[in-house]
Amino acid sequence: MSDVLPRASELGVIGCHVCGLVCKDIGVDGAHCPRCHSALHYRKAASYSRTWALLIAAFVLYIPANVLPIMRTVSLGDVDDNTILSGVVELWVKGSPDLAIIVFTASIMVPMLKFFALVTLLWSSHRSSTWARQQRSKLYRLVELIGYWSMLDVFVVALLTALVQFGLLSRVEPLPGVIFFGLTVVLTMFASMSFDPRLIWDGRESDDR
């Protein structure tokens, strides 16, 4: 089995995360890559606990991010508070369903997918499951790739706040929801970075696909 596809851990080598150099594992803690001097790890340090912690923190912040309004529009004394979801609905109703879908995807689907995907990855890897390993690897790369697009709504609120400043006639203000949302995105990004995708392939059984 492993004659065909040898893994670094079996050959006693470690790939440097930062520069990709293949280094001999000398079995010492705190070893450093000879080329870029970054710390060498056989696996990312405390990957499970760090990822879980960051993910739970992100989820806790995700609740106020959705419940609290992210933006206030004041026009002639008329106050209108928007949450993320009501912003999407408004776009849809006002005749931009295409953009409504983009915002819905970036702000609601992507964070949810990240939570769901990372929990699945953590749980299945922890159990050394051999189920759909290649698909799980792809899922992880998808999460990494799309994660930061969730910042979209934060930038929308920031730009509208800066632009819509027509005194009493019309004004846009950011509300606390947007802060929670921004922090959620940052935390989920840290969470996906601290997960080590090689754990997917670290099983007790054979490494065959």
Added chain:
Amino acid sequence: METSPPLLICEHCDTVYRRRELGCGEVARCVRCAAVLDRYHRLGPGAMFALVVTAMVVFIQANIWPIVTLGFNGQLISTTLWGMIVMMWHQDAQVVAVLTAATLFFFPMCKMMLLGWVLFFARNGKRAPGFRWAMVTLYRVGPWTMSEVFVLGALVAIVKAHTYFDVIPDPGIFAYGALTLLITIFAGIDTRRLWDATEEQSA
């Protein structure tokens, strides 16, 4: 600690491969997890350096020009990226101001300057002073640049504002559009190969 010659380890599943030179258009994928291991690079350090310089010029444009102007009842209001950041700070959303400044200004700028610095020397196969530090910083900063997300965000904001206000696009938004194109080209480039493309000097 010794280094072994031409091996390649898949970052996503730890499988070890023997490295080989790729032909034009070839992409090496991991047999086990299907991650991209290596791809053929059409652009040499010289071309990449030219692209970085272009991106810097465009980036400066994107930051000094207003992005859009809104018109309402004869009043015109426009904003630049920094106008937006300062406004968020004053509206009690300092967290957002810091996030925006970092992901749209400081990290992209840092990335371009470091890449430019490293590539300027790499054109002659040399390692720039501080090469190692620059490469490690580039690796860390990498995921935190979000200019392309901002372009889409600006588009959404424009459409939202369009219902109530007159929207006049300013040069900044076009510069951002161009920057996004350049960033897309860069996304396919693996800077790690600069480690191999440059000679280590005794310094």
